[in-house]
Amino acid sequence: MIKILSVIVLLSASIFAQSFDEFLNNALKNSPYLKSNNLNINQAKEEGSRLLRYENPSLRIKYSRFEDGEADGNGYKLEYSQALRLPGVGHAKEMLSQSLSKSAKASYALEKSQLRRNISLEYIKYSQMKTLEKLGEERLFLAQTLYSFTEKKYEEGTISRGKMLASKLEYEMLHINMEKLKYETIQSYFSLLSMAGVKEEVELSLGHNFVLTTTSTPNVEIDYLQSQKDKALDVANVASNTIESIELYGEYEKEPVEKVMSLGVKIPLVIFNDKSQERRIAKLEVEKQDYLIENEIAKINLELIKLGKQRVLLQNVKTKNENLIKSLSEMLLMFEDAYAIAKVNLLEVQDIKAKILTVKSNLLETQTKLDQNIIMSNYLEGSL
Known part of the structure; x- marks a missing residue:
């Protein structure tokens, strides 16, 4: 009856847990940080109107x-x-007014995209910690079972006291590590909530599937630098009007x-x-933005190449870990059948289970790196 109630509680929690997409959308919609940044757009419009007034x-x-x-x-x-x-001055100021507005919008888009990226990365970290916590509970259960087994064998006189104490020590160390893991999970969880601007605890579902976007759009960082260059050009045009x-x-x-x-x-x-100094300053700003754009494009292209190569390797490692888990699971079934007819002992069965948990941990680490890779790739491709 207790097991049935536990299953019902777990199912209820999963049903009412908030999906990552919903959590992310709410965070972007209600973020005080983004709302504050969005005011810069209105300020830029007012600044543009101020430039145009007589x-x-x-x-x-x-x-x-x-x-x-x-x-x-x-x-x-x-x-x-x-x-x-004078003729031409009004047009130059109109272009500068538009540049101020575009620059503010580009800045907002950049901040929003970066916040989406950072929340996604923080969610991946939290999801990893929660899964490690579950694997830790399984390891703790195995260690506890093994300790009980060795304790019984010691009482029967079939193993030494040293082996029994070794299994006891292993169980106690895993128990301590489990508490540390829970502490780190709590820290990761509240770090995620803080980054998202959430004011109260939220039940989050795990295992969100991050997909690499095939279509690319202009990178928000390049867009922002380009808007700064356009603004500098328009400032130079305004400054070119001596009178x-x-x-x-x-x-x-x-x-x-x-x-x-x-x-x-x-x-x-x-x-x-x-106004010769103003013109030179504006032209230098344009040149500076050109260099920054050139550097950023080169850096992004190189980073995308690196992420692409790493992604191929991670996919291969993930496939190998998944195949290894299948093989170990088949072996576990064989050993459990053999244990049922007393052809192998419990230690051999527990050893296979421990190996499966180790491979699952490796698979989790690989999947985490793969998700982080996809998030960064989507961000650099402009998909976020």
Whole structure:
């Protein structure tokens, strides 16, 4: 009855456990970090609008008192001026405004993709620890069974006390290691929750299947660097306008005996500030981004080649471990049948079981590296 209830509890836990896809989507949707980063897009839009706005006009009012015999009286003067943007400046600033927005969006996409990658890698680590914990429980059960067997044989006088104590020591050491493993699993679990921005514990299902994406899209890191280059180019274009605007002004002056109206234009004289430094700085920024893009492309291509070669080796190792488990399982059945008719002893059966657990651990390590490889490959290919 107890076993039946245990099975029911395990089934219920698996049914209500949250899948990794659901967990990841919730994390990306509710992440305060991403929400904060997303505000940069709105800030960039506002910054772009600020670049495009015109300067406010100015109005000057002057009152005068004339005392000149017959010309005594009051007078006033009105001055109105407005800065007018030169042709081409508005377009250059419009392009810069768009670049600011694109750069902010590229930054957000990069942060989101990196967060997705990091959560996936942390989940792989947690999944590995949970599986190691289960394998550890199986090893502990084997050690406990073996210790009970040797203890009985020692009491019967068929084995030495040294062998019995050795099996007892092995069991106790595995028990200690099991506690350490549980501690590391808890640490990995809460590290995953913290990275995902989760505020309470979540029951997670294990064994998510990570698939290598065959279609590739532009890498988010390259996209971000390209957006920085485009922004630097547009900054250079804006800086190339030595004179951005001229000032149109009008005056109306009323005196006791006459009225005067005038129109004029104020043109800045490029004598001391020709913006040459700004242009050089912007061009240097463009060159810097070119080098960074070139370096990043080379690094990503090399990393993808490395991951591809490693993936082939890991697939081979995984297949060999799976075949080895099949062979050991067949051998275990033979030994168990032989043990049932007293042709082999329990130690030989337990030895086969221990080998199966060792190979399962190796298979888990290989699968973990393979999943990490797939996650990194998908990230570099732009699939995340």
